[in-house]
Amino acid sequence: MIPEVVYSKYSQAMFDIAKEQGKLDIFGTELKAVRDAMQENPDLQKFICHPLIQPGVKKDTLQKIFAGDVEPLVLQFLYVMIDRRREAAIVPAIDGFIDLARAAQNIEVAKVRVVKALTVAEEEKLVAGLEKMTGKKIEPLYYIDPSLIGGMVIQIGDKLIDGSLRRQLRDMQHKLLQADVTNGVTDE
Known part of the structure; x- marks a missing residue:
């Protein structure tokens, strides 16, 4: 289990951006779709979390899968986590965002x-x-x-x-x- 301190700052940052732009619903829906895709496809999760796969390859893969379906800022959120080697915290960070958005709404x-x-x-x-x-x-x-x-x-x-x-x-x-x-x- 990933400690909350590892992913909560990403959840909070994404929440702050979504709230500022008035896109809590949109980002919430899109992030749920990303989370569901990762949970329903263990191979995708393993690929994204694999330490030997270069961040650029991971980001290109996410770009191909989600580019037409999510806002650029949602992809950027994922890219930042990959660049900082926090891939394993992506799903918990999305869940944290969803919790913050639900509370705010x-x-x-x-x-x-x-x-x-x-x-x-x-x-x-x-x-x-x-x-x-x-x-x-x-x-x-x-x-x-x-x-x-x-x-x-x-x-x-x-x-x-x-x-x-x-x-x-x-x-x-x-x-x-x-x-x-x-x-x-x-x-x-």
Whole structure:
């Protein structure tokens, strides 16, 4: 794990530039795409982090992959990290930028576990309800979890909303067992 001190100054510098230029959303979206590409392609990550590959070759590769899809300043952010031999900190630095941008825009991440994918209308209704409940803009991250049986589990920061059928069944079982004990019912 890379210490925060190694990447936080890069995150903060990129955040300051994005905020100054009014491009928090644009840079955030583009940096997420870079991060996702690196996480989804371990070979790309290994290539960028390989100590024997020259920085110019790494920058040329990133230029070919991302040039038409990201702002020049986003590429420059990556180039600076490569020039300073901080390639392994690129993904954490991007995550740090995203955290700073979310905080500045009053955005809260909601991790939503569902049995199956929601429809667009269901997603919109859920996000609207969560935004009303929290008073913040919600960025949902959806995860499929068949073990829930039905319903959903939502985590926003340290708050957990468990509306799963699995939890409801567990609660019902607990109440029934408590009722049996208090009524003196036995299995004879």
